[in-house]
Amino acid sequence: MKAAVLREINKPLEIENIQHGDPAPREVLVRTVAAGVCHSDLHFQNGSYPYPLPAVLGHESAGVVEAVGSDVTYVKPGDHVITCLSAFCGHCEHCLTGHMSLCQEPELQRAPEQPPRLANGDEAVWQFLNLSSFAEHMLVHEHAIAKIRPDMPMAQAALIGCGVTTGVGAVIHTAKVEPGSTVAVIGCGGVGLSAINGAAIAGAARIIAVDMVPSKLELARKFGATDVVNAGEGDPVQAVQEMTGGGVHYSFEAIGLKVTAEQAFKMLGRGGTATVIGMIPVGTNIELHGPEFLMERKMQGSNMGSNRFRVDMPRFVEFYLQGRLHLDDLISRKIKLEDVNDGLAALETGEVARSVIMFD
Ligand SMILES: NC(=O)c1ccc[n+]([C@@H]2O[C@H](COP(=O)([O-])OP(=O)(O)OC[C@H]3O[C@@H](n4cnc5c(N)ncnc54)[C@H](O)[C@@H]3O)[C@@H](O)[C@H]2O)c1
Ligand SMILES: [Zn+2]
């Protein structure tokens, strides 16, 4: 099958013809139909998050089940699924207390003595984040997929695989935004726009979108932003503080920078909560002014929107089909697997919400 392989950091992905194994008892072989290009792929490509190489990148996808292992009962060939990197074991402390996105049990991958899921001839190729979506097929653990209704369009479904689950989930699960509250979202990419949409669904009274690209701020209004701030035209902290008369109840950082994480904390009102969604590079520390904790400001992280994805994803599909999640507007363009490097480069400029790879 064709796959986009990262062999060296900061080098383009290479389209190679590689092989996948047959499903083990708890594995599922999925034919990839659509895969979004998320900024997290770029963080691994440029080495700000190290990963063993060679690896097939991609982790935001939807497809059709082609074959299942002997113990799989959840899906059958022909079922439509969305993948999720938050594969869960179902028996660890995190899974059993409802925090499945924190599960890291090794049993979800193949053991070193087993043949690898992906290979190029004799060379093992690493599976990326339990998935490796930039490939015509994905061989995954059965706990890395959610079944969805077959009338859901696949490009939109793919976006639920990471960006939407992450952004909406950060708002409704991690921060638990209440109706009537004030929200600021810094960064209006696929994740930030989804957080804005999530805040609108949660009933936030005021949703302030912050970005530096004017077209992104326009797009943010479609997702439910009531106000916009161009961070390139002045201090966004001051702007948000002034607009809200002292700061927001909830802020979200959806870029992955030290400066914007610090801004998220500073734009809170008394008792407010900042949630960092962006992947801040390994080795980077952020600085907070100690006395501000006396205002009971809080700072927290969010992993994949604190999801319970087999419950969340079918709900998000319904929200889309009801017109409440604006997934059509998230798709900036559809591309082919061969154009994956253009998709990654587009994330550097901030001009696109999402490029979605369509497999034929
Ligand atoms: N926590 C998680 O589980 C999780 C999951 C998915 C993605 N992420 C991370 O979320 C972040 C966002 O992902 P994405 O795919 O939406 O990225 P993206 O590149 O599509 O969007 C980033 C946006 O931030 C804007 N921006 C850049 N610098 C800015 C600044 N200084 N001030 C204001 N706006 C600025 C850009 O114009 C762009 O619109 C990334 O770090 C990604 O790795 C985290
Ligand atoms: Zn992602």
Ligand SMILES: [Zn+2]
């Ligand atoms: Zn677990």
